[in-house]
Amino acid sequence: MKIGDKIILSDSKSKKWTVQGVYKNFAILTRPKGKSYYYTIIDFDKRIRGASDRLFDFCDYMDTNDVKTRLRDLAGETDLKVEISIRNRIQLEDWIVL
Numbered sequence: 001m002k003i004g005d006k007i008i009l010s011d012s013k014s015k016k017w018t019v020q021g022v023y024k025n026f027a028i029l030t031r032p033k034g035k036s037y038y039y040t041i042i043d044f045d046k047r048i049r050g051a052s053d054r055l056f057d058f059c060d061y062m063d064t065n066d067v068k069t070r071l072r073d074l075a076g077e078t079d080l081k082v083e084i085s086i087r088n089r090i091q092l093e094d095w096i097v098l
Contacts (some may be wrong), residue, residue, distance in 0.1 A: 001027055001097060009040075009049070010093040020061055023071035030061050037062060041074065041084050042092060050089035052082055 001007065005019045007029060017029035017040070025045040030037045039061040042049045052059070052070070060066045073082040 001095075006098040008096045008098065010095060011090065016098065021064070021067035021071050023068070024075045026071050026074045028061055028067050028071065041070075043074075043084055044092075046084075047092045048084055048089045049092045050084045053085045054082060 001019055001022055003019055003021060007017045007019060008014055009017060009029075015031055017031045020028045020030050020039075022028075025043060027042040027044070028039060029042065030039045032038075039051070040049045041052060051057075059070045061070070069078070070082065072078050073080045074084075
């Protein structure tokens with residue numbers, strides 16, 4: 001999986017996600033939603049995906065620099081401790097790279 005790849009997640013009913021960033025065991029994917037977008041964060045080690053645990057998440061997941069920073073946050077390389085939301089996480093079954 002690399003930046004720009006189109007992905008179909010097994011649980012997303014053939015909706016195409018675009019990989020915005022990959023770092024260590026994490027990836028951030030987006031897909032369009034009208035004039036906005038949905039995003040999901042994948043943790044390959046825990047085999048889960050979901051939104052960030054930040055209540056007010058000011059990260060622009062379409063911005064390359066924001067994505068790089070958030071991936072470093074997830075990897076524990078910054079002072080900001082960010083995880084995938086416990087309430088909104090789901091098991092990551094499988095995916096297809098198109």
